Structures are given as structure tokens and as C-alpha cells.
Amino acid sequence: MTNSHKDSLFVLVKSLSKSEKRQFKLYVGRLGVNTDAKFLALFNLLDKVKKYNEKAILESGIVKKAQLSNLKAHLYKQILVSLRLNPVNQNIRVQIREQLDFATILYQKGLYKQSLKILDKAKGTAIENEEKNIAYEIVELEKIIETQFITRSIPHRADELAVQAKELSALNVTTSKLSNLSLQLYGIMLKVGYVQSDADHQRVKEYFDSHLPSYQLKDLGFREKLWLYKAHLWYSFLMQDFLSSYKYASKWVDLFYEQQEQIYLNPVFFLKGNHYLLESLFYVKYSSQFRKTLERLETVVASKSFPKNDNIASLAFLYINANKLNLHFLEGTFNKGLYLVKIVEYGIDKHEGRIDAHHVMVLYYKIACLYFGNGDHKNCIIYLKKIIHNKNLKMREDLMCFARVLSLFAHYEAGMDYHLEVQLKSTYKFLLKMNDLHDVQKEMIKFLRNLGNIYPHELQGEFQKLHTQLKKYENDPYEKRAFLYLDIISWLESHLENKPVSQIIREKAMSHTR
Numbered sequence: 128m129t130n131s132h133k134d135s136l137f138v139l140v141k142s143l144s145k146s147e148k149r150q151f152k153l154y155v156g157r158l159g160v161n162t163d164a165k166f167l168a169l170f171n172l173l174d175k176v177k178k179y180n181e182k183a184i185l186e187s188g189i190v191k192k193a194q195l196s197n198l199k200a201h202l203y204k205q206i207l208v209s210l211r212l213n214p215v216n217q218n219i220r221v222q223i224r225e226q227l228d229f230a231t232i233l234y235q236k237g238l239y240k241q242s243l244k245i246l247d248k249a250k251g252t253a254i255e256n257e258e259k260n261i262a263y264e265i266v267e268l269e270k271i272i273e274t275q276f277i278t279r280s281i282p283h284r285a286d287e288l289a290v291q292a293k294e295l296s297a298l299n300v301t302t303s304k305l306s307n308l309s310l311q312l313y314g315i316m317l318k319v320g321y322v323q324s325d326a327d328h329q330r331v332k333e334y335f336d337s338h339l340p341s342y343q344l345k346d347l348g349f350r351e352k353l354w355l356y357k358a359h360l361w362y363s364f365l366m367q368d369f370l371s372s373y374k375y376a377s378k379w380v381d382l383f384y385e386q387q388e389q390i391y392l393n394p395v396f397f398l399k400g401n402h403y404l405l406e407s408l409f410y411v412k413y414s415s416q417f418r419k420t421l422e423r424l425e426t427v428v429a430s431k432s433f434p435k436n437d438n439i440a441s442l443a444f445l446y447i448n449a450n451k452l453n454l455h456f457l458e459g460t461f462n463k464g465l466y467l468v469k470i471v472e473y474g475i476d477k478h479e480g481r482i483d484a485h486h487v488m489v490l491y492y493k494i495a496c497l498y499f500g501n502g503d504h505k506n507c508i509i510y511l512k513k514i515i516h517n518k519n520l521k522m523r524e525d526l527m528c529f530a531r532v533l534s535l536f537a538h539y540e541a542g543m544d545y546h547l548e549v550q551l552k553s554t555y556k557f558l559l560k561m562n563d564l565h566d567v568q569k570e571m572i573k574f575l576r577n578l579g580n581i582y583p584h585e586l587q588g589e590f591q592k593l594h595t596q597l598k599k600y601e602n603d604p605y606e607k608r609a610f611l612y613l614d615i616i617s618w619l620e621s622h623l624e625n626k627p628v629s630q631i632i633r634e635k636a637m638s639h640t641r
Contacts, residue, residue, distance in 0.1 A: 136199045137179040138480065139206055140170065142437060147213065148174065154209040165190055166202040218434070219256050219392055223249050227265060239272050246272075256392060257349040259302070263295040298351060304340040305354035311338070312361035317485065321367050321608045323565070328366065328604075335362045349386055353379065353396060360403055367608060369410040376404035380420075390427065394434045395442060397427075402446040409453045410611065414636055417457060421450050441481040444474045445490075452493040456614075459632030461500035468494055488514050492530055496613075499533065500629050504541035508534060528558055529612035532568060535575055536618070551576055567609035570596050587623070594619040 143151070155167050168189045176183065184190070190198050211221070226249035233242035246265050253262035270288050315331065322328045339358065347355065356379040363372035379400040383390050390397045401424045408417040427433055428443050448471050455464030471490055475482065495510035514530040531554045538547055555572060574593045581589055597616055600606035610616065614632065621628040 134179045136203050137173055139203060140173045143206070147210065150213055151206060151209040154212065155205065165198055166205060169198055169202055170206075219252065220258060220261070223253050223256075223258055223261050226252075227261065227268070230265075230268065234268070234272055239275070243269065243272055257389070259295050259298050259348070259350065263292065263299055266292045266295060298348065301340055301342060301347070302351050302354055304338070305351065305358050308335070308338045309354055309357040309361055312358065312365060316361060316365055322365055323605055323608075331362070331365050349382060349389055352382055356382070364403075367604060369407055372403070373407035373411055373413075376400060376407045380404050391432065391434055394439050398424075398439070398442045398446055402450065405446075405450045405453065409450075409457055412457065412636075414454075414457045417450075417454060421447070421454060437481060441478040444478055445482055445486055448474065449490060449493060452490075452497060456493075456496065456500070456632070458636050459500070459629045459634075461497055461629045464497050465501065468497070484517070488517060488526060492526060492612075495530070495533065495537075499537055499540075500632070502540075502627060502629075504537040505543075507537045508541065508543075511537065526612075528568075529609070531557055532571060533613050535572070536613075536615070539575060547575065565606055565609065567597060567600050567606050567615075571615060590619055590622045594623060 151170070152167070155164065155170075168187075169184070172184060172187060172189065173179070181195070184195065185192055226245055230242045230245040230249065233239075233245065246269050250262055250265040250269075253259070253265060266288055270292065273284055273288065312331075312335070322331055335358075342351070342355070344352070356375045360372055360375040360379065363369070363375060380397075383393075383397045383400065401420065405417060405420055405424075408414075408420060425447060428447070433439075448467060451467055452464060452471075455461055455467075471494060475487055475490065491510045491513045495507045495514075498504070498507035498510065511530050511534045514527065515534065535547070535550055535554060538550065551572060558568060570593060574589065577589070594616065597619070601610065601616065614628075617631045617635065618628050620626075621631045624631065
């Protein structure tokens with residue numbers, strides 16, 4: 128029996144809304160001959176069942192085993208055709224592509240003038256909406272038609288098309304180079320996290336400098352600028368230059384607010400840009416601007432004009448709630464953020480299959496930190512175990528490392544230190560294996576390892592020693608990343624001053640509120 132999560136047709140059917148299912152049946156029924164079609168019967172069966180069961184399909188008598196694969200492929204295609212006709216999916220990009228298809232059909236029928244008329248209008252729309260790839264395709268088809276049918280309607284038509292093709296091609300090449308660079312840097316970030324040494328720093332810098340294409344900013348359009356800012360953003364993140372990442376994330380988001388029609392044409396890029404802007408603001412501890420940016424994002428997403436589909440809903444859930452958690456970390460209001468746990472858990476289930484395992488683990492880590500900051504160390508451990516025991520997580524090794532380190536401190540705080548020595552050895556080996564054992568982590572593990580030899584009256588002094596040691600690394604370019612995942616200094620200060628860690632963080636937030 129095929130796994131329901133791996134059967135593409137079943138997943139597609141289950142992703143359809145009620146209105147989309149209704150439209151599909153209307154689409155199928157447009158001709159009476161289809162009302163009893165096998166693919167409609169298969170659709171109705173898949174719509175009713177909760178799990179994909181190939182045996183049940185065959186027993187239903189709809190189709191024989193030898194024909195099932197072809198029938199499923201046909202149904203899959205018909206659903207996609209129906210979805211394409213749905214007004215919800217008729218954005219500018221789809222409309223331009225449709226006009227290009229119409230023009231191609233007219234050209235093939237020898238109706239050159241009609242084809243050129245549609246192409247000229249579609250090209251104007253494409254250029255106006257920064258759809259340069261489609262615009263280039265349109266120009267290429269125009270060139271083909273002009274070689275077969277001389278309209279003489281526009282002087283120097285050949286020169287005009289040649290210049291247009293050259294300009295669009297150059298911009299598309301620039302976009303491709305910038306998008307490739309951005310993607311590669313993002314891949315490095317997911318795999319290993321921030322640069323960890325001078326050698327890493329130099330390697331990433333050389334890679335960035337050698338792959339960044341030459342450009343004149345004034346010659347770039349929306350899409351080229353978007354990829355340019357994305358590439359600089361990922362470079363800044365890798366280098367832990369968070370002021371620079373704030374700068375380029377701001378430029379990214381400002382692009383959309385300056386050309387608001389692009390928000391509705393590229394809602395995914397709009398959401399991602401705001402997420403990275405909020406992440407940068409979190410790292411530079413700019414709490415007032417963080418709150419304003421988050422509120423503005425929520426307002427735009429909630430507006431009637433903002434596009435609605437499953438992918439956008441999943442991303443909006445992920446980015447808005449992750450940053451709501453970050454706001455509570457930033458302000459030290461851990462107890463006020465506990466309501467988000469149920470919302471996040473529900474959302475993870477609701478958007479299952481559309482949010483990847485990496486982002487789910489990030490949410491679990493944030494929930495664990497929320498419980499840790501609130502003093503609920505047992506619940507903190509529960510969520511950390513979801514990360515530590517995830518054998519399929521191949522990305523963000525740094526997240527795995529700090530989940531283990533935070534687990535050690537949570538076990539200590541919860542009084543569950545009877546297996547601490549075993550966990551210490553396991554964590555130490557894991558960090559060595561990941562080549563992620565840095566001075567901050569060494570100091571923290573050394574502190575925990577020595578706890579068994581410390582008398583109660585000596586504990587305050589040991590906390591002070593560790594605090595003094597770690598303060599040295601707070602601004603170190605390669606050690607400070609530890610404090611992005613775990614605010615161990617505030618935790619130590621809470622013990623030294625006998626205050627809840629949430630109060631320490633709130634006092635810090637108030638002292639440098641901007």
C-alpha cells in the first residue's frame with residue numbers, strides 16, 4: 128500500500144478547498160459525457176477516504192490495476208486544469224502566460240497580425256509588472272513571426288526587437304547570477320550556520336566577491352534589486368553582521384512598499400523579506416521597530432486585497448508566530464507568550480506537508496526557550512527532545528548543538544541531574560563530531576561538569592566566575608553566536624541577583640529601548 132504522504136494525487140485532492148472541489152465537479156460536468164467518467168469516480172472516492180488505500184480503490188471496481196496509474200495521472204492533470212481556471216489563481220503572471228499561449232495558437236494558424244497584437248499588449252504588461260523572463264519569450268516569438276510576415280507597420284522593427292531582446296537577456300542573466308548566489312549562500316547558512324573562524328570568513332568572502340556580478344544600481348529593475356538585496360542579506364547573516372542584514376532586509380521590504388502592486392504579485396517574497404527584517408531587528412535588539420514592523424505585516428496580511436492560498440497561509444502562520452515568540456524573548460515577557468504554544472502546535476498540524484521539518488524544529492526550539500525563560504524546565508525538555516531525537520534533520524547543525532546544550536541547563540534547573548554526567552559526555556561527543564565546540568560551549572560544559580564537586584556555599588562564586596568568563600566572548604565575532612541561541616548570561620545574572628531570568632531580560636530591554 129502506498130504511503131498517503133507520498134501519493135501526490137491523494138495529497139493534491141486533500142489540499143483542495145470546498146469551493147475548489149465544487150469547481151472541479153462543475154468543470155468535469157461541462158460535458159454530459161464526463162459525468163460518469165472513471166476519473167471523477169476516483170476523485171469522489173479519494174475525497175471521502177482519510178488515508179490512501181490502493182487495495183480499496185481496486186476493490187471498488189472503478190479501475191483495474193493495470194489502468195490505475197494512467198487514470199491517476201489523468202485525474203491529476205484535470206485537477207490542475209480546473210485550478211488554473213479558478214479566478215483565485217488568475218494573477219498577472221498566469222494571465223500573461225495565457226496571452227502568450229493564445230498568441231502561439233494564432234501564429235500556428237497563420238493569423239500573424241492577430242498574434243502580434245496580443246503579443247505586443249502582453250509584452251507591455253509583462254515589462255510593467257517586472258516579468259522579464261516572460262517578456263523575453265514574447266520578444267523571441269515576435270522575432271520569429273517578423274521573419275515570416277513583414278508587417279511594415281513599425282519602421283526599424285527588426286532593430287527594435289533586437290535591442291529589446293538584448294536588454295531583457297542582460298537583465299535576466301544578472302537576475303540569474305544574483306539568484307544563484309543568494310541560493311548558494313542560503314544553503315551554506317542552512318547547513319552550517321554562521322562563519323565560525325577567520326578561515327570560514329575568508330572563504331565566504333571570496334566566494335561572495337567572485338560570484339557577485341558587476342552592475343549599475345540605476346539600471347536594475349525590481350526583480351534584479353530584489354535578488355541583489357537577498358544575496359547581500361545572506362552574506363551579512365553568514366558574517367554575523369546584523370546591522371548590515373538589517374540594512375538589506377529594509378531595502379528588500381521597502382521595494383515592496385514603494386511598488387505595492389508587487390506585494391500582490393509576489394506575496395511570498397514580501398512575507399520572507401519581512402521575516403528577515405524582523406530577524407535582523409531581533410538580533411540588534413531594536414524592540415520598538417520590531418513591534419512596528421510586525422504589526423504592519425499583520426495588517427497587510429489580514430487585508431482583503433492580500434492574496435489567499437494554502438502556501439501563503441502556511442508562510443504567514445510560520446513567520447508571524449515565530450516573530451511573536453521573538454518579541455516576547457526581546458521584551459522578557461515569557462509568561463505572556465505561553466498562549467502561542469497551542470496556536471503553534473495547531474498550526475504545525477494544520478499546515479503539515481507545507482512547512483518543512485527544519486522550520487518545525489526552529490518553532491520547537493523557540494517554544495523550549497519560552498518555557499525555559501518562564502521557569503518551566505520540564506516542558507522545555509519535552510520540546511528539546513523533539514529536536515534531539517529527530518534523526519532525519521540534516522540541516523542547521525547549529526540548532527541541534529544548542530538544543531543539546533540548553534537541555535543540559537534545563538535538566539540542571541529542573542533538578543533532574545541524576546543522568547547529567549551521561550548527557551554531558553554525549554553532548555561533548557556530539558559537539559566534537561559536528562566540529563562546533565567553541566570556547567563558550569567549553570566553559571558552559573566545564574561549569575556543569577564541576578557542579579558535583581562544588582559545595583552549596585561556593586555555588587554563587589562559581590556562577591560569578593562563569594559570568595566573568597562568558598562576558599569576554601559577548602562581542603567576539605565567532606563566539607557571540609552562542610548567545611543568539613541561548614541567553615546564558617542573563618540566566619547567570621538571574622542566579623547572581625536572585626531574580627527570575629524574565630525579569631533580568633525585561634530590565635535589559637527597558638534600559639536600551641529604541
